[in-house]
Amino acid sequence: MELLSVIPIQFLHGLVYGMLLFLVASGLTLIFGMMGVLNFAHGALYMLGAYFSYSILRWTGQFWLSMIVAPVLVGAMGILIERFLLRKVHRFGHAHELLLTFGLAYIIEELVKWIWGNQPLHVEIPAMLSGSIQFLDITYPTYRLFILLISVAVFTVLFLILYKTRAGIIVTAAVTRSEMVNALGINVPLVFMLLFGVGGALAGLAGVIGGPYLITNPGMAATIIIDLFVVIVVGGMGSLQGALLASFLIGELQSFGILLVPQMAVALEFLLMAVVLIVKPEGLLGDKA
Amino acid sequence: MSTAGVLLDIQGLFKDFRGVEVIKDLTLCVREGERHAIIGPNGAGKTTLFNLITGRYTPSRGSILFKGRRISGMAPHRINRMGVSRSFQITNIFPGLSVFENIRSAILSKKGIRWSFSRRVSRMAEVNRETLEILALIGLDAQRHLLAGSLDYGAQRAMEIGISMATDPELIMLDEPTAGMSIEETRGIVSLVDRTTRGKALMIIEHDMDVVFSLADTITVIHYGTVLASGPPDAIRNDTRVQEAYLGEGKPC
Amino acid sequence: MRGSRFGWIRIALVILVLLVLPKLISEYRLNLVITMMIYSIFALSYNLLFGQGGLLSFGHAAYFGFGAYATVILVKQLAMPLPLGILLGGLAGAFLGLAFGVFVVRMRGVPFALLTLAFNQLIYVTAEKWRAVTGGEDGIAFIRPNLNLGGWEIDLWGTLNWYYFVLLVTLICVGCLWYLTLTPLGRLNLCMRENEDRARFIGYNTYASRLIIYILSGFFAGVAGGLAAAFQEFVTTTFINLDKATDVLMMTFIGGGGTFFGPVIGSCALILINDLLSTWMERWAIVQGLLFILLVLYAPNGLSGLYRSIRERWAKQKTGATQP
Numbered sequence: 001m002e003l004l005s006v007i008p009i010q011f012l013h014g015l016v017y018g019m020l021l022f023l024v025a026s027g028l029t030l031i032f033g034m035m036g037v038l039n040f041a042h043g044a045l046y047m048l049g050a051y052f053s054y055s056i057l058r059w060t061g062q063f064w065l066s067m068i069v070a071p072v073l074v075g076a077m078g079i080l081i082e083r084f085l086l087r088k089v090h091r092f093g094h095a096h097e098l099l100l101t102f103g104l105a106y107i108i109e110e111l112v113k114w115i116w117g118n119q120p121l122h123v124e125i126p127a128m129l130s131g132s133i134q135f136l137d138i139t140y141p142t143y144r145l146f147i148l149l150i151s152v153a154v155f156t157v158l159f160l161i162l163y164k165t166r167a168g169i170i171v172t173a174a175v176t177r178s179e180m181v182n183a184l185g186i187n188v189p190l191v192f193m194l195l196f197g198v199g200g201a202l203a204g205l206a207g208v209i210g211g212p213y214l215i216t217n218p219g220m221a222a223t224i225i226i227d228l229f230v231v232i233v234v235g236g237m238g239s240l241q242g243a244l245l246a247s248f249l250i251g252e253l254q255s256f257g258i259l260l261v262p263q264m265a266v267a268l269e270f271l272l273m274a275v276v277l278i279v280k281p282e283g284l285l286g287d288k289a
Numbered sequence: 290m291s292t293a294g295v296l297l298d299i300q301g302l303f304k305d306f307r308g309v310e311v312i313k314d315l316t317l318c319v320r321e322g323e324r325h326a327i328i329g330p331n332g333a334g335k336t337t338l339f340n341l342i343t344g345r346y347t348p349s350r351g352s353i354l355f356k357g358r359r360i361s362g363m364a365p366h367r368i369n370r371m372g373v374s375r376s377f378q379i380t381n382i383f384p385g386l387s388v389f390e391n392i393r394s395a396i397l398s399k400k401g402i403r404w405s406f407s408r409r410v411s412r413m414a415e416v417n418r419e420t421l422e423i424l425a426l427i428g429l430d431a432q433r434h435l436l437a438g439s440l441d442y443g444a445q446r447a448m449e450i451g452i453s454m455a456t457d458p459e460l461i462m463l464d465e466p467t468a469g470m471s472i473e474e475t476r477g478i479v480s481l482v483d484r485t486t487r488g489k490a491l492m493i494i495e496h497d498m499d500v501v502f503s504l505a506d507t508i509t510v511i512h513y514g515t516v517l518a519s520g521p522p523d524a525i526r527n528d529t530r531v532q533e534a535y536l537g538e539g540k541p542c
Numbered sequence: 543m544r545g546s547r548f549g550w551i552r553i554a555l556v557i558l559v560l561l562v563l564p565k566l567i568s569e570y571r572l573n574l575v576i577t578m579m580i581y582s583i584f585a586l587s588y589n590l591l592f593g594q595g596g597l598l599s600f601g602h603a604a605y606f607g608f609g610a611y612a613t614v615i616l617v618k619q620l621a622m623p624l625p626l627g628i629l630l631g632g633l634a635g636a637f638l639g640l641a642f643g644v645f646v647v648r649m650r651g652v653p654f655a656l657l658t659l660a661f662n663q664l665i666y667v668t669a670e671k672w673r674a675v676t677g678g679e680d681g682i683a684f685i686r687p688n689l690n691l692g693g694w695e696i697d698l699w700g701t702l703n704w705y706y707f708v709l710l711v712t713l714i715c716v717g718c719l720w721y722l723t724l725t726p727l728g729r730l731n732l733c734m735r736e737n738e739d740r741a742r743f744i745g746y747n748t749y750a751s752r753l754i755i756y757i758l759s760g761f762f763a764g765v766a767g768g769l770a771a772a773f774q775e776f777v778t779t780t781f782i783n784l785d786k787a788t789d790v791l792m793m794t795f796i797g798g799g800g801t802f803f804g805p806v807i808g809s810c811a812l813i814l815i816n817d818l819l820s821t822w823m824e825r826w827a828i829v830q831g832l833l834f835i836l837l838v839l840y841a842p843n844g845l846s847g848l849y850r851s852i853r854e855r856w857a858k859q860k861t862g863a864t865q866p
Binding site (some may be wrong): 320381383384394399403409452 | 739751
């Protein structure tokens with residue numbers, strides 16, 4: 001049957017987007033779980049990754065260089081945002097922090113339009129990543145497999161750091177018990193700042209590799225931030241494993257949604273969210289508050 | 290024990306948090322007009338008991354009856370409407386509203402004027418008169434236009450009690466009303482509590498033994514989540530188990 | 543009440559100016575004022591949650607847009623009179639407020655913001671995809687029908703009559719919302735902002751109370767949406783998208799949620815500056831974003847809060863100078 005043969009392809013499509021989404025969501029959900037700060041500008045950082053990469057490519061033509069430099073730049077921006085802006089409004093509460101990051105997202109989007117224009121940009125991918133790969137009777141674009149590979153590699157490293165190293169254990173402890181970590185004499189503000197840097201860099205990396213695939217355009221921040229928020233709610237606010245599960249679900253839901261119920265596809269993730277909220281308000285893998 | 294005049298009747302109460310039993314098999318009675326002090330070391334479960342009675346927590350097992358009706362597991366606002374009002378150990382007021390409005394919100398609730406959007410509050414003579422009465426009682430009528438959050442600590446504590454009193458409860462529960470106060474301020478609060486709760490049943494959590502012995506006619510000692518002893522002040526004072534567990538080490542300074 | 547007689551005189555003056563305004567300014571400007579009035583209602587409805595209720599919503603466009611679609615469909619398909627259509631638009635907003643409110647008013651702070659945003663998207667996506675009813679991205683165009691008052695036809699097509707119609711609806715809505723702040727329900731909203739937990743322990747059912755406030759807020763947003771659709775004689779998905787939801791947030795925040803008229807000031811200021819500057823400056827939005835961030839950082843109560851604190855400081859200096 002026709003439908004049956006496209007299932008593996010659609011599954012891969014969903015997986016690619018889901019893992020890319022998780023790459024962005026991981027920093028967002030860690031920061032949220034740890035500090036209660038929901039960074040509205042996280043999608044904008046992802047977008048900056050894509051645009052920085054575009055410019056680096058235009059100047060140097062080095063894709064691999066842009067994969068390193070752009071995330072570092074975006075990570076530095078994350079650090080600056082935390083250190084010089086977020087800290088100032090911390091005493092006003094989390095809703096106020098959300099307002100601030102919303103304002104930042106708004107400005108970044110406008111600046112991007114100003115600097116790079118309103119039109120979508122074409123980003124050239126390296127020759128070795130273009131074309132497609134044949135496996136059994138499935139043909140799949142190499143670049144998407146590359147995205148999948150990078151995403152899986154990054155979050156494998158991330159999970160190893162978080163659950164196997166001392167620094168990682170401090171971070172995960174801070175997510176659930178920040179007052180305890182504080183009492184242990186760990187410099188929590190520093191950990192927060194670095195987390196912003198790492199989270200930003202991951203979002204930037206996702207932007208670099210996602211740009212050529214999802215098209216670099218000024219609306220990409222707004223598009224992904226909605227998906228990110230759904231990931232956070234569905235996965236459970238602050239849960240990394242939850243974010244992984246939710247990213248995967250949303251990727252597949254979008255992929256198969258377009259195939260099976262094209263009219264309804266975009267609404268599916270919100271329906272999923274509504275169902276989760278009604279059945280399990282704390283999210284799939286969230287902690288009951 | 291006869292059930293006549295029993296206002297609050299707690300039988301075999303249990304509460305555990307993730308396997309830790311904070312309250313276990315606690316049985317306690319409060320009669321009408323009784324002035325009942327709850328004492329015990331830190332972490333004994335006194336505030337948890339208050340939270341169970343007033344509906345913040347649902348008991349794991351056991352029953353709480355108020356005027357013969359089961360209130361365990363009810364929502365806080367429903368328990369309050371039945372005539373149970375409490376104050377909090379950590380000051381819990383409406384900081385951004387005026388002192389007057391803090392008290393008025395409780396008066397409005399007592400009168401059941403909660404969702405009205407046809408009448409202005411400023412025109413409700415009865416409500417405003419009763420609010421002023423409470424303010425006079427707690428000695429804050431001069432500060433009534435100030436923001437509650439701008440008051441000094443002592444005045445905020447008085448307001449905490451005022452808000453709890455204003456709903457005109459049959460059982461008033463005060464959680465360490467003198468916490469963090471000077472001797473002078475404590476004396477003021479004790480006389481305030483004495484004046485405002487006359488004729489009502491009072492439950493008070495208190496660490497200061499002078500306060501306890503001057504206010505209470507019944508004392509219950511709670512230790513590890515259960516009742517160690519309960520009775521008139523003299524009996525408690527002379528109870529050897531109580532002395533061991535509490536009075537000896539926690540002698541008021 | 544402090545200076546309440548002075549306040550009445552001021553209000554009467556503003557209404558008087560609004561009544562004679564068509565004589566004073568061009569038709570183009572009059573249209574701008576109509577926009578300001580409509581967004582003032584929208585921002586005030588939003589402030590019921592934001593400034594008065596202490597809830598940050600990223601999804602208030604849902605009620606605005608839902609009201610707009612309801613008004614247009616009822617007036618166009620069922621040939622309903624416009625005032626009834628707008629009233630039902632408000633009721634549609636209220637109904638949606640009930641449907642979503644049941645879930646969202648359980649939350650506060652960031653989770654509340656997230657949920658309102660997601661519900662807004664749900665409605666937005668529905669409007670975009672359910673083309674049979676909403677016309678999708680093309681939207682629905684219609685013509686503002688005449689007003690029929692028992693045989694007396696009033697033409698609402700012309701700007702002048704339409705201006706007075708919007709003015710009347712705006713005065714009614716603003717009056718209602720202002721009166722609400724003086725009633726027990728309005729005061730309760732403030733209590734819940736300050737300390738919801740305490741309100742519960744003095745006998746308030748805060749869940750139900752918040753739900754009622756949420757429904758009222760949806761109602762006035764729906765009315766604003768109905769008016770906006772009738773004004774543009776058109777409704778499309780831009781009435782309901784995330785930009786619309788954040789516009790009202792910006793207007794309210796920049797004007798200041800802490801005072802009743804702050805949101806009105808915010809919406810008028812932004813609409814006016816947008817009109818004046820956007821012709822000269824292509825990137826006016828960046829200035830708006832910077833203004834927003836500066837206020838978030840240094841004046842969390844917006845322009846009206848800033849004005850108030852400057853005035854208080856000034857008054858303090860004056861009394862300080864005379865006292866010693």
